[in-house]
Amino acid sequence: MIASTGELSELLGGEPSELVVRKVTDRLNDLTRRFVDLSPFMLLATSGADGSCDVSPRGDPAGFVHVLDERTLLVPERPGNRLADSLRNVLANPHVGLLFLIPGVGETLRINGRAAIVDDPESLEPLAVEGKTPKLALRVEIDQVFTHCPKAFIRSDLWNPDAYVDASALPTPGEIHRSLQPAFDAEAYDRERAERYARREGLY
Numbered sequence: 001m002i003a004s005t006g007e008l009s010e011l012l013g014g015e016p017s018e019l020v021v022r023k024v025t026d027r028l029n030d031l032t033r034r035f036v037d038l039s040p041f042m043l044l045a046t047s048g049a050d051g052s053c054d055v056s057p058r059g060d061p062a063g064f065v066h067v068l069d070e071r072t073l074l075v076p077e078r079p080g081n082r083l084a085d086s087l088r089n090v091l092a093n094p095h096v097g098l099l100f101l102i103p104g105v106g107e108t109l110r111i112n113g114r115a116a117i118v119d120d121p122e123s124l125e126p127l128a129v130e131g132k133t134p135k136l137a138l139r140v141e142i143d144q145v146f147t148h149c150p151k152a153f154i155r156s157d158l159w160n161p162d163a164y165v166d167a168s169a170l171p172t173p174g175e176i177h178r179s180l181q182p183a184f185d186a187e188a189y190d191r192e193r194a195e196r197y198a199r200r201e202g203l204y
Helices: 005-012 018-024 032-037 085-092 123-129 151-156 171-178 186-198
Strands: 040-049 053-059 066-071 072-077 093-099 110-117 135-149
Touching: 018 066, 032 110, 040 085, 053 085, 072 110, 072 123, 085 110, 085 135, 093 135, 123 135, 171 186
Parallel strands: none
Antiparallel strands: 040 053, 040 093, 066 072, 072 135, 093 110, 110 135
């Protein structure tokens, strides 16, 4: 078992190259901002006061994360399951990690920073989609910005349609609920859920 950073560095073959170190910066520029503007999907990592971690998907039309300036982002909070794990974590520990993905593109943009929950109308109104304004948003002050290489996407063949898995190979949400509660009506739940999404009910 590896127990020190020295052991880890030795196992990995040394320290990162100067080129890798120099690509990490504390702000966006005109080039890295394009990843934010063109991304319809972002992963948000948070951590609670006890060190427990959470990663939550965020998605909307491309550019849904607004760039207020080179050091500040605004992330809308859309309706969800009301567990609010990410938001509760931010209240306890403001440090967050963001990973921006663009369909078909192997490079990603990673941003680390500190978040605060905002609810003022002036901040929220520009985040409206389909006429619905979010009740909350995360204002993220950027500490680190850097692009990440596409090796994970190459290895996983993620964007190859021929490698997509048919949904029938997986349990439905209703079936998962029924595995926990044997009397649960999985079929009705899945049907009603699909109908709600088809109506775009609850998305905004």
